[in-house]
Amino acid sequence: MTPYTALLSARFRVLLQYRAAAFAGFGTQLFWGLIRVMIFQAFYDSSAAVQPINRAEAVTYIWLGQAMLGLLPWNLDSDIRAMVRNGTVAYELLRPLDLYSTWYMRAVAQRTAPTLLRCIPLFVIAGLFFGLRPPASPAACAAWLLTTAGAIALGCAFSTLMNVTLVTTVAGEGISRFVSPLVYTLSGMLIPVSLLPPGFLPVINALPFRGLVDTPFRAYLGLLPGHELGPALFHQAAWTLALVAIGRMLLQRSIHRLVIQGG
Amino acid sequence: MRDTISLYLRFVSVCLRSKMQYRASFILLSAGQFFSLLLEFLAIWALFARFGSLRGWSLPEIALFYGVTHGSFGVAEIVGRGFDTFSDMIKSGDFDRFLVRPRSTTLQVAGREFDGRIGRLVQSVAVFCWGLHALPITWTLAKAAILAAMVIGATCLFYGLFVLQATLSFWTVEGLEIMNAVTYGGTETAQYPLTIYRPWFRGIFTFLIPLACVNYLPAGLLFGGRHAALSAAPVLALCPIAGALFLGFSLLCWRAGVRHYCSTGS
Numbered sequence: 220m221t222p223y224t225a226l227l228s229a230r231f232r233v234l235l236q237y238r239a240a241a242f243a244g245f246g247t248q249l250f251w252g253l254i255r256v257m258i259f260q261a262f263y264d265s266s267a268a269v270q271p272i273n274r275a276e277a278v279t280y281i282w283l284g285q286a287m288l289g290l291l292p293w294n295l296d297s298d299i300r301a302m303v304r305n306g307t308v309a310y311e312l313l314r315p316l317d318l319y320s321t322w323y324m325r326a327v328a329q330r331t332a333p334t335l336l337r338c339i340p341l342f343v344i345a346g347l348f349f350g351l352r353p354p355a356s357p358a359a360c361a362a363w364l365l366t367t368a369g370a371i372a373l374g375c376a377f378s379t380l381m382n383v384t385l386v387t388t389v390a391g392e393g394i395s396r397f398v399s400p401l402v403y404t405l406s407g408m409l410i411p412v413s414l415l416p417p418g419f420l421p422v423i424n425a426l427p428f429r430g431l432v433d434t435p436f437r438a439y440l441g442l443l444p445g446h447e448l449g450p451a452l453f454h455q456a457a458w459t460l461a462l463v464a465i466g467r468m469l470l471q472r473s474i475h476r477l478v479i480q481g482g
Numbered sequence: 483m484r485d486t487i488s489l490y491l492r493f494v495s496v497c498l499r500s501k502m503q504y505r506a507s508f509i510l511l512s513a514g515q516f517f518s519l520l521l522e523f524l525a526i527w528a529l530f531a532r533f534g535s536l537r538g539w540s541l542p543e544i545a546l547f548y549g550v551t552h553g554s555f556g557v558a559e560i561v562g563r564g565f566d567t568f569s570d571m572i573k574s575g576d577f578d579r580f581l582v583r584p585r586s587t588t589l590q591v592a593g594r595e596f597d598g599r600i601g602r603l604v605q606s607v608a609v610f611c612w613g614l615h616a617l618p619i620t621w622t623l624a625k626a627a628i629l630a631a632m633v634i635g636a637t638c639l640f641y642g643l644f645v646l647q648a649t650l651s652f653w654t655v656e657g658l659e660i661m662n663a664v665t666y667g668g669t670e671t672a673q674y675p676l677t678i679y680r681p682w683f684r685g686i687f688t689f690l691i692p693l694a695c696v697n698y699l700p701a702g703l704l705f706g707g708r709h710a711a712l713s714a715a716p717v718l719a720l721c722p723i724a725g726a727l728f729l730g731f732s733l734l735c736w737r738a739g740v741r742h743y744c745s746t747g748s
Contacts, residue, residue, distance in 0.1 A: 243659045250663040253683070254671050261678035266533040396514025404521040415528050 222316055223324050230328030241336035248341060252285035256349065271413035275352065276440050280411050282351035283436050286341040289334030290371060291408060291431060292378040293399040296322075296329060299382045308386070309479045318474070319467050322382055326375040355441025362438035362448050369455035370431050376462035377402070377427070383466050386473040407433035413442075427458035486589055493593030501598040508598045515601030519552065523609055526673075537678050542616035544674060546704070549610025550629070551672040551697060554636030555665075556603035562641045564594035568648035572655055578745050587740050588733060591648065619704065628703050628719050635696035635722030636672075640665065642725075642732035643691070649732070652739040664691055672697045695724035 256278050263274040272280065299322065302308040311318060345351035354360035384394050403409050405428040412423060412433040423429055434451045437443040443451060501508055526548070530541040559566070568591060571577040580590045619625075647661040668691060676684050676698040688694040699721045 239656075240659070246660045247663045247667075250667055251670070254667055254679075257679050257683065258674060261537050261674075262529050262533045265535050265537050268533075270532065396511065397517060400514075400518035400521045403518075404525060409522065410525045410528060414532055416531055 223320050226321060227324040227328055230325055231332045234328055234332035235336065237333065238336065241333060242340075244333070244337050245340050248285040248288060248337065249344060252282055252341075252345065253349065255281050255285075272411055272440070272442065275350065276442070277411060277414075278350040279352045279440060280407075280436050282341070282345040282349065283439060284408050284432065285345070286338035287334060287367075287432070287435075288408070289337060290330050290367075290374050291402060291406065292326075292330070292374045292381065293395075293402055295385060295395050296325060296378070296382050299325070300385055303385050306479050308477075312474065312477075319379065319383075319463075319470050322470075323375055323379045323463075326378040326382065327371065330371060330375055330378065354439050358445075359438060359441040359443075362443060363435055365448070366430075366435040366438045366443075366451060366455065369452055369459070370435050373427060373430050373455050373459045373462070376459045376466065377431075380462050380466040380469070383470045383473065386470070386477065402428055402431070405429065406431040407436065411436075413437075424454075427454075427462065430455040430458060486586075489585070490589060490593050494596060497593075497596045498598075501596070511599050512601040512604075515599045516605050517601075519602055519605040523548070523605070536674065539675055539678075542613040543705070545609050545613025546617070547675055547697065547701065548673040549606045549613060550632055550636065550701075551669050552602055552606035553610060554633050554696075555640050555669045556600070556606055557633075557637045558640030558644065559602065560597045560599070561592075562644035563597040564591045565641075565644040565648040566597075567595065569651035569654075569656060569658075572651050575745060577743070581740075588736060624719075625704055628700055628722075631719070631722040632696055632700050635725030636693075637725070638729040639691070639693060639696055639725040640668070642729035643668070645729070645732040645736050649735045649739040652743050668693050675701070692724035692728055695721040 259277050259281060260274065263270070263277065270277075299308075302311065311321070314321070342351065346353070354363055381395055381398060388394065405412075405423055405426060407429065412420075412429055415423070430451070434443065434455065438448070438451075526544065527541065530536070530544075536544065568577075571580075571591075571594075577587075580587050583590065643661070643665050647658065647665070650658055650661065668687065671679070671683075671687055672693050676687065676694050679687075684694065700718050703716070703718060
């Protein structure tokens, strides 16, 4: 096992311990999902026009959003923030490891472990009682799993980039305050991307956010035809590589100028 | 009583002055919150652009509900910060120090901290004014009074929820994420008229947490019977009192919690 996978599995197991928090999170997200489902159903009942995704698909989309919320890169790693503030980030620099990869692995664990704990009960309850449908077909399920893996890679590259900015800004809250709402809105978490005004789509397609939520969810619903799967995966991979490159460069530069305070 | 109020105001001024030492942070946080809510409102706009209406309600009408709800929540969030983040005090044991001071715990916790973020307040006032401008409502003094009562009632209600959230941490120590379901979830719910929800859900937000009483029920008087779904019976003007009663109830729970409390430290 390489140090990075060891780190990943250790963090993953640590985060799996917070079962009470996961349970509380599950309750909150269930309630939140119910509110959003009722709002969207009311909108669908108000218009007879044919929409890009139908009523039942929109409901499933919302529940998927609640189940997968933890994968979205909307917050910072509080441990890294604390390390930068109190200077223990110096220890991170002493380790014979690549710092970027270490932090990337932390991000993977931070995104996947809590989500795994929360999504299982949510899938069960929302699936049994509140209109979450199973994947449209076995092929759709496979496409969903593939694009979800892509979304995790992309989301963690994004998370790590945000965490890297902590090194230079110290206070650090600033950036995430503006980036999180953007991620939340443009990824499809707030409103399915297909329901946004068509004029926005060229811009949204060019940005990375759609690959985080909308792409896997459309795959799940069977709305991502086979010939679009390749380009969708390419879009995710290209943005992942770009964000990793930017993150590495930024980290390199900020480490160069880093001054550790204290004696 | 006068002494208590002057002490509270002193807490407020100390806290605001300390916040103003970090002016850039104050501006950034407020702007971030404003931006976030602006995007959320744009999403509502996008839904209206696509579906035309929401069960007969138009976007400007929703803007009024949205403005009242988020405006009240914005105020409660600023003044209720001391209760909102209270579970930290229980965990660190800092609350014990409050118990030995010759003042009520309510006053001390209420005056502990204030949130500097005014983004929600500014955004909701802007949305409300836009809605008002777009709707042909004739304003009378009575309607203005009802609107004021709704805002005060809703602020009391949200403040009460923060107090309850703090009270729960006497038992749970850890702050409960589930309370977000009724605070933030409550704002999300009440930004639309309650008619769009299912009956059991309306029941929760009418009888358990009387959000309907400070928002949806008296709103009929503002719209002046323009909606079949809304009654304009004058008696509904009394509904916002429920917000104050809810706050009173929360403070009673708080007292019971303080009596129960027996420190987390050794």
